[in-house]
Amino acid sequence: MSTAATADASSSGDTTEGSVRLLTLQSEDGEVFEVKETIATQSVTIKGMVDDDCATSTIPVCNVTGRTLAMVIEWWNKHEIGAVSNEKELKEWESQFDTIDDKSDRDDVYDLLMAANYLNIPTLLDCCTSAVAEAIKGKSTDEMREFFDIKSDFDEKEEDALRKENQWAFEN
Amino acid sequence: MDVGLRNEDLLQNILLRLPAVSLASAVRVNKSWNKACNQILNRPKLVTALSNSSSLHVAVKEILDEVLFEPIRPHFAVAYVDLKFDLATTHRLIAKKLGSQIPIITKAATGIIGMDAHTNEIEEANQMESPGNDDPNIGRIYTLFGHFNYSGIVLVVGFVWTQS
Numbered sequence: 001m002s003t004a005a006t007a008d009a010s011s012s013g014d015t016t017e018g019s020v021r022l023l024t025l026q027s028e029d030g031e032v033f034e035v036k037e038t039i040a041t042q043s044v045t046i047k048g049m050v051d052d053d054c055a056t057s058t059i060p061v062c063n064v065t066g067r068t069l070a071m072v073i074e075w076w077n078k079h080e081i082g083a084v085s086n087e088k089e090l091k092e093w094e095s096q097f098d099t100i101d102d103k104s105d106r107d108d109v110y111d112l113l114m115a116a117n118y119l120n121i122p123t124l125l126d127c128c129t130s131a132v133a134e135a136i137k138g139k140s141t142d143e144m145r146e147f148f149d150i151k152s153d154f155d156e157k158e159e160d161a162l163r164k165e166n167q168w169a170f171e172n
Numbered sequence: 173m174d175v176g177l178r179n180e181d182l183l184q185n186i187l188l189r190l191p192a193v194s195l196a197s198a199v200r201v202n203k204s205w206n207k208a209c210n211q212i213l214n215r216p217k218l219v220t221a222l223s224n225s226s227s228l229h230v231a232v233k234e235i236l237d238e239v240l241f242e243p244i245r246p247h248f249a250v251a252y253v254d255l256k257f258d259l260a261t262t263h264r265l266i267a268k269k270l271g272s273q274i275p276i277i278t279k280a281a282t283g284i285i286g287m288d289a290h291t292n293e294i295e296e297a298n299q300m301e302s303p304g305n306d307d308p309n310i311g312r313i314y315t316l317f318g319h320f321n322y323s324g325i326v327l328v329v330g331f332v333w334t335q336s
Contacts (some may be wrong), residue, residue: 117182129182133189141200153202164198168246168271169196 023050024058031066032058039076044153063118075112075124076145097127100135106147183208194307212243217331219244219318222286223326224295228257232265235327244331246270252281252326262325270329286326295324 021037023046037055041047049055060064061069084090100106116124136144145152154162187198187208199209221238223231223311235251253262263278270276287295 047232113182117179125185129185130189131187132276136186136198137190137194139197141196141197144197144205149202150202150205152200153198154206161204166199166245167273168269169193171187171268171271 007060023055025069026058027064027069029064029065031069031157033066033069033073034075035076038075039080042121042123043081044122046119061115061119064115065111070114071108071112072124074119075121076091079123093119094127098131098134100131106135152166174184176235178260180204180211184211187207188212188243190243192246193251195243207209209243213331216333217244217328218328219330220328221297222284223288223289225290226323229265229328231257231325232248232256232262232269234289235264235325236269239327239329240269244272246329247332248276248330249276250273250277250328250330251276252284252328253278254284254323254325255280255282255325259323266327275299281326284324284326 022034022162023037023040025033025035025046027033027038037050037120041050043051044058046055049052049059053160064072078090097109097112112124113128113132115121136147139147144150152159157165176290183204187205190198195209195212199206207216219239219242223238225234226236228306240246249266251262259278259280265277267276268280283296285294287293288289288295294321
């Protein structure tokens with residue numbers, strides 16, 4: 001039985017480290033990362049590929065740069081079962097992602113948000129969406145537009161109607 | 173940032189974490205934000221809170237903070253107020269925050285029950301006849317926990333429809 005199993009693994013051409021299979025991920029800008037399958041399957045997208053046996057060659061991670069993918073892998077490593085000794089330590093480590101103080105934080109969180117969405121990583125997606133929500137809490141409409149570089153596409157009449165409808169929030 | 177926030181699911185996922193006042197700002201940002209906000213409020217919704225603080229100002233602040241903590245657009249409000257508090261003052265304080273454009277009903281209640289805005293536990297305030305007390309407005313109030321001279325307000329805020 002064990003001989004047969006070994007033969008199977010070697011014939012499939014997978015890279016293995018001990019008994020753990022390594023997956024090869026390639027970022028949009030061509031950077032290549034080798035990641036343990038047990039870690040990378042925190043991504044529901046990658047898990048689906050592994051389950052369907054589509055993860056035997058290099059997996060292209062479109063729309064995600066090498067810089068962001070490295071951050072994602074760091075996230076996976078920290079969230080691997082047994083990687084950190086307690087929940088408090090994990091929360092402390094996560095806190096670097098959940099505050100947006102300046103433009104570079106904003107862009108990092110944004111890149112991670114897109115990667116988390118594409119790769120379907122629920123824990124990272126939750127952290128990033130709540131970071132963005134925290135950042136815009138308490139901001140005025142104009143401040144929100146400025147924060148996201150958004151221009152209003154309402155005409156004057158629509159703006160007026162919306163201002164009236166939401167007047168209660170700005171009366172004091 | 174703009175590109176990603178054109179993804180409707182992501183945008184909605186972010187906006188549904190906003191409290192009511194921030195949602196009122198977000199709904200005016202642009203058409204796609206407006207649509208996402210309206211999808212968050214796509215059905216009638218009621219939010220309720222109870223405070224049993226003995227200070228009217230503290231009680232009103234607590235219940236308003238609690239009901240406006242989640243995304244909602246106030247279309248009406250009903251406040252059940254302990255007899256110990258002045259109805260007109262309570263009404264004015266609530267209207268100051270929720271605005272003058274929506275119906276607000278402020279009603280004296282002789283017993284109120286609800287989720288405490290502070291502790292998130294269900295609390296009940298029963299007002300009972302108090303023999304020997306000349307002022308009918310200051311009855312002794314007994315609660316599940318045996319407090320005396322208990323006071324409280326329950327606030328219900330409702331959202332009815334979205335204008336599209």
